[in-house]
Amino acid sequence: MNESVLSEHGCLAPGTPICAGCGGLQALQQLTRILGERTVVVNAAGCMTLLAIYPFTPFAGCWLYTAMACAPAGAQGVRDALDIRRSKGQLTVEEDLEAVVLTGDGSAYGMGLSATSAAIDRGLDFLYLCYDNEGYGNTGHQYSPATPRAAHTATSRVAGYAGSKKDLFAIWAAHRPSYVATAIAAEPQDLTRKVKKAAALNGPRLLLVLAPCPTGWGFDPALTVKIGKLAVETGIWPLKEYVDGRVVHTKIPRERKPLVDYLRLQGRFAHLFRPQPDEQRLGELQQAVDDYWQQVAE
Amino acid sequence: MTRILLTGNAAAAWGARLAAIDYVPAFPITPQTEIIETLAVWIDGGQMAARLVTLESEHSMLTAAGAASVTGVRVFTATSSQGLLYGMEMLYNLAGWRAPLVLINVSRGLSAPITLEPDHNDVLAARDSGFLQLHCATCQEVVDSVLLAYRLAEDPQVRLPVIVNLDGFYLSFTREPVALPDPAAVADFLPPFSDCGLYFRGGQPSSQAMAVLGGTAYSYFRYQVHLAAEQAAAVYAEVAADFERRFGRCYSAVEAYRCDDAELVLVMIGSFATKAKAAVDGLRAAGQKVGLVRPRLLRPFPSADLRQLLGHRKGVAVIDQNLSPGRGGILHTELAAALYGLPDGGPLLASFVGGLGGRDIAAAEFAQIVEVLRQAVQEGIAPPPRLLFTEEELQQVRRLQAIAHGSRDKDGEGTA
Numbered sequence: 001m002n003e004s005v006l007s008e009h010g011c012l013a014p015g016t017p018i019c020a021g022c023g024g025l026q027a028l029q030q031l032t033r034i035l036g037e038r039t040v041v042v043n044a045a046g047c048m049t050l051l052a053i054y055p056f057t058p059f060a061g062c063w064l065y066t067a068m069a070c071a072p073a074g075a076q077g078v079r080d081a082l083d084i085r086r087s088k089g090q091l092t093v094e095e096d097l098e099a100v101v102l103t104g105d106g107s108a109y110g111m112g113l114s115a116t117s118a119a120i121d122r123g124l125d126f127l128y129l130c131y132d133n134e135g136y137g138n139t140g141h142q143y144s145p146a147t148p149r150a151a152h153t154a155t156s157r158v159a160g161y162a163g164s165k166k167d168l169f170a171i172w173a174a175h176r177p178s179y180v181a182t183a184i185a186a187e188p189q190d191l192t193r194k195v196k197k198a199a200a201l202n203g204p205r206l207l208l209v210l211a212p213c214p215t216g217w218g219f220d221p222a223l224t225v226k227i228g229k230l231a232v233e234t235g236i237w238p239l240k241e242y243v244d245g246r247v248v249h250t251k252i253p254r255e256r257k258p259l260v261d262y263l264r265l266q267g268r269f270a271h272l273f274r275p276q277p278d279e280q281r282l283g284e285l286q287q288a289v290d291d292y293w294q295q296v297a298e
Numbered sequence: 299m300t301r302i303l304l305t306g307n308a309a310a311a312w313g314a315r316l317a318a319i320d321y322v323p324a325f326p327i328t329p330q331t332e333i334i335e336t337l338a339v340w341i342d343g344g345q346m347a348a349r350l351v352t353l354e355s356e357h358s359m360l361t362a363a364g365a366a367s368v369t370g371v372r373v374f375t376a377t378s379s380q381g382l383l384y385g386m387e388m389l390y391n392l393a394g395w396r397a398p399l400v401l402i403n404v405s406r407g408l409s410a411p412i413t414l415e416p417d418h419n420d421v422l423a424a425r426d427s428g429f430l431q432l433h434c435a436t437c438q439e440v441v442d443s444v445l446l447a448y449r450l451a452e453d454p455q456v457r458l459p460v461i462v463n464l465d466g467f468y469l470s471f472t473r474e475p476v477a478l479p480d481p482a483a484v485a486d487f488l489p490p491f492s493d494c495g496l497y498f499r500g501g502q503p504s505s506q507a508m509a510v511l512g513g514t515a516y517s518y519f520r521y522q523v524h525l526a527a528e529q530a531a532a533v534y535a536e537v538a539a540d541f542e543r544r545f546g547r548c549y550s551a552v553e554a555y556r557c558d559d560a561e562l563v564l565v566m567i568g569s570f571a572t573k574a575k576a577a578v579d580g581l582r583a584a585g586q587k588v589g590l591v592r593p594r595l596l597r598p599f600p601s602a603d604l605r606q607l608l609g610h611r612k613g614v615a616v617i618d619q620n621l622s623p624g625r626g627g628i629l630h631t632e633l634a635a636a637l638y639g640l641p642d643g644g645p646l647l648a649s650f651v652g653g654l655g656g657r658d659i660a661a662a663e664f665a666q667i668v669e670v671l672r673q674a675v676q677e678g679i680a681p682p683p684r685l686l687f688t689e690e691e692l693q694q695v696r697r698l699q700a701i702a703h704g705s706r707d708k709d710g711e712g713t714a
Contacts, residue, residue, distance in 0.1 A: 037500075037503060038500040040369075040498050042365070049509055050509060052505050052508045052509065053508060053509050053510065053511055054508045054509065054510045054511075054515055055508075057505045057508070059503070059505070060503060061503050062498045062503050062504055062505065062506075063504075063505035063506065063508065064365060064368070064498075064505075064506050064507055065506075065507040065508060065509065066361050066365070066391070066507070067357075067361070067387055067388060067391060069357055069358075069387075070357055070358050070361040070388065072358075073353055073357075073358030073359070073361035073362045073365070074361050074362065074364075074365040075365070076323075076351065076353070076358075076361075076362045076365070077321075077323065077361065077362035077363060077364065077365025077366035077367075077369065078365045078366070078369050078498065080321055080349055080351060080362070080366055080371075081320075081321060081365070081366035081367075081369030081370060081371045081497075082369060082498070083349070084320050084321060084349060084366075084371045085369070085370055085371065085497075088320075090370070091499060094500060094501065095499045095500040095501055095502075096500060097498055097499070097500050114354055114355065114358075115354065115355075115357075115358050115361075117354070118353060118354030118358065121354075122351065
């Protein structure tokens with residue numbers, strides 16, 4: 001790989017087929033810059049699978065594609081084999097690698113949840129980055145267990161998604177792993193601090209990163225950062241971390257912006273504003289955010 | 299050489315121990331579980347320098363197995379039946395990753411209805427996965443086949459995963475005298491794991507199992523797997539010859555039993571072939587020119603060996619311990635393809651399905667199969683495929699149905 005390209009772009013080279021304005025790629029960019037090239041990225045089926053298409057890879061480190069359900073199990077095999085090679089003197093400390101699981105929400109919230117749960121049970125020393133774009137993005141954005149209530153997707157085109165977004169942070173934290181955090185690329189200082197913190201720990205470390213998705217959510221790629229910031233400022237995406245048995249909010253929006261500021265920029269919520277604002281449903285969505293923060297305050 | 303009594307499962311565990319494996323991703327399932335329990339005891343007790351990790355499913359187990367293999371260690375794992383099917387997606391992946399590991403499958407019939415005893419629908423579902431397949435008939439063959447399998451899998455001309463198959467209950471839980479090869483001799487036969495330069499290491503980044511776009515690159519990698527599997531036939535012959543030189547036991551790709559002057563030949567795989575051998579002995583004693591052919595190697599399919607062994611016989615009866623609904627016996631189909639187009643038309647081929655879910659095949663049935671085959675040869679017409687099932691068995695099922703219906707009717711009255 002061309003050194004000058006990498007020094008400019010961290011450990012993730014440009015020129016991938018990922019959509020313009022992808023919030024997941026921004027987060028991955030920041031993560032790889034911190035972790036460096038001593039990594040094996042273990043991937044599950046999703047948008048990011050298309051980062052490494054034979055014979056090209058944007059990664060300065062290693063890559064292993066597994067399947068949709070089992071990336072944490074792949075990380076287990078990689079970690080164990082590296083440990084075995086270390087113990088046999090076939091690998092030096094400098095040659096050792098960090099196993100990094102990279103999946104979307106489709107895998108993390110659903111098909112891969114069993115494998116993730118078990119990897120945490122086993123105390124696997126790995127880092128998990130979930131880029132959560134709130135739908136099965138790579139297949140055209142059908143609803144997933146991560147889709148927020150009322151969002152239009154390719155399989156909820158009329159009234160929007162009838163379910164509610166699953167609380168994966170709470171599920172992960174209930175396993176009592178070394179570290180869990182939510183983050184977003186639009187808050188780079190918060191994300192950087194969390195990646196560094198995770199990198200300094202051992203055991204299961206999980207990062208759940210909201211990934212604004214211009215293609216699936218229906219907004220101009222130029223708005224990715226703005227929408228990401230609004231997700232935090234409106235309070236719909238709480239930034240928090242779980243460490244040593246405690247959940248701490250890392251950025252509390254004291255004066256939360258109205259949720260409609262976030263919703264109205266996205267095509268997936270346009271039906272809530274046409275022909276006139278659906279005050280009842282918008283009110284319910286706002287109430288859910290208010291309830292969350294009320295409970296945090298208590 | 300001293301021989302000790304071992305179950306088929308213990309023999310499989312001994313194979314792994316002698317092969318000095320590094321890593322065992324595990325998941326329990328009947329009738330395989332004794333294998334991982336045995337290895338766990340040895341590893342915990344320090345008799346084996348390996349790591350065993352229990353995953354939460356066979357799908358994850360196979361993923362961890364493949365990932366460890368391509369990271370550069372010798373991997374052993376085992377499953378059965380539903381477990382093999384649960385991990386099926388990863389079987390195809392691991393072959394594509396060219397992960398040279400060994401997977402024991404302890405055959406068991408597939409659900410539904412769920413059952414415990416063996417047939418071969420589980421392992422034959424993996425037929426097209428890219429895993430090579432060795433099929434065992436005795437406990438001795440199990441321990442030896444694990445060693446053969448590693449040599450085959452790790453050969454630079456092959457680099458493919460291998461399934462070693464043994465039948466649940468009939469072999470997994472049956473104790474037979476087994477001569478354990480001397481560990482030093484095994485170490486000489488099977489050198490330490492060679493990563494062939496393919497593994498993950500800091501400072502030397504590599505990507506494995508990447509996506510491809512379009513049919514050209516895809517076809518190239520798929521053809522590579524096929525060509526490697528085809529090359530495995532010649533490699534297997536070399537490896538088996540080397541094994542025989544060192545250990546005195548012959549494991550040709552196809553075993554021919556009392557076939558020299560045989561006019562009629564039975565074809566079977568697995569432990570039930572030992573029943574067929576006993577039947578052949580009985581028929582031979584009665585003056586019939588009958589033999590048995592047992593493929594050990596099923597992938598790559600030993601077509602040339604089978605043509606040579608069977609091409610000039612009068613009749614061949616394939617007894618399939620599996621069922622492809624709407625088609626019939628799978629081995630019958632495969633053998634028909636191998637024997638097709640012989641200059642003189644080849645032998646008359648008859649198909650029998652039996653031994654499903656551990657259902658016995660009695661000596662009298664083997665005799666009848668041979669009789670049906672002899673009749674067909676005389677008439678020159680292949681008989682329709684037969685499903686082995688006796689009148690007495692049908693009565694048994696009728697009795698079970700009467701109980702099931704009777705109790706249902708009674709319950710119905712109670713709630714009326």
